Amino acid sequence: MLASRQMSLVRSLRLTSEPGRVVVASVTQGMNGSSDLLVPATMNHQNITVRGYKKNADKNKKGRGDYVAYNPNEVEVDKSDKQLTHYLSFLNAPFKKEPPISEEEKERREAILKEYTIQKFKSHNAINHDLTCKGKMKAHALKMLPRNTKLKEHAVFVHDGLFHKDEPSYMYPPELRIPGLDLSRREESNDFEQFG
Numbered sequence: 001m002l003a004s005r006q007m008s009l010v011r012s013l014r015l016t017s018e019p020g021r022v023v024v025a026s027v028t029q030g031m032n033g034s035s036d037l038l039v040p041a042t043m044n045h046q047n048i049t050v051r052g053y054k055k056n057a058d059k060n061k062k063g064r065g066d067y068v069a070y071n072p073n074e075v076e077v078d079k080s081d082k083q084l085t086h087y088l089s090f091l092n093a094p095f096k097k098e099p100p101i102s103e104e105e106k107e108r109r110e111a112i113l114k115e116y117t118i119q120k121f122k123s124h125n126a127i128n129h130d131l132t133c134k135g136k137m138k139a140h141a142l143k144m145l146p147r148n149t150k151l152k153e154h155a156v157f158v159h160d161g162l163f164h165k166d167e168p169s170y171m172y173p174p175e176l177r178i179p180g181l182d183l184s185r186r187e188e189s190n191d192f193e194q195f196g
Helices: 002-016 082-091 103-144 150-156
Strands: 026-029 035-040 067-070
Touching (some): 103 150
Antiparallel strands (some): 026 035
16 A cells, blocks of 8 residues: 555656656665665766755665665755655655554454355355356256247347347447437448438
């Protein structure tokens, strides 16, 4: 969840940053809850400007590919840029840890999880059983129809139409929704032709 929050903040930084600034490329989640900013860098890793604030990056720092990783706490921020300071404070926000729970609460949560899993399996099995029964009944009904008759031909025919009887009317094709519409006048080459 935190990574998605950081990425959304980075996207908003990209949108609100001033022209000519080096903008954050991405945010990675490190160990122990630390987050690193990955910024575009040159291959020699010297005199790199992070948003115009940090210069002379450490030569020993190595990133993936042509990126150099920085800890956001080490980035010098221009205090006059309130919006950037505000966004960086969001990126540096600490994790809120859940308070320790009692043994009774652990047992209660495990019981809830176990019951949820059991009920999900039951509903899944019921749905699959229902579908299997319907398929078998349909196959049996088709087998009972007399052979070589129009009734069996129509029953076996698979309708690959554009609509299904259970679909709402707005999903029907235009010739069924719009009375008096003649699709035979439609040209195949023009997708935006006005019908009528």
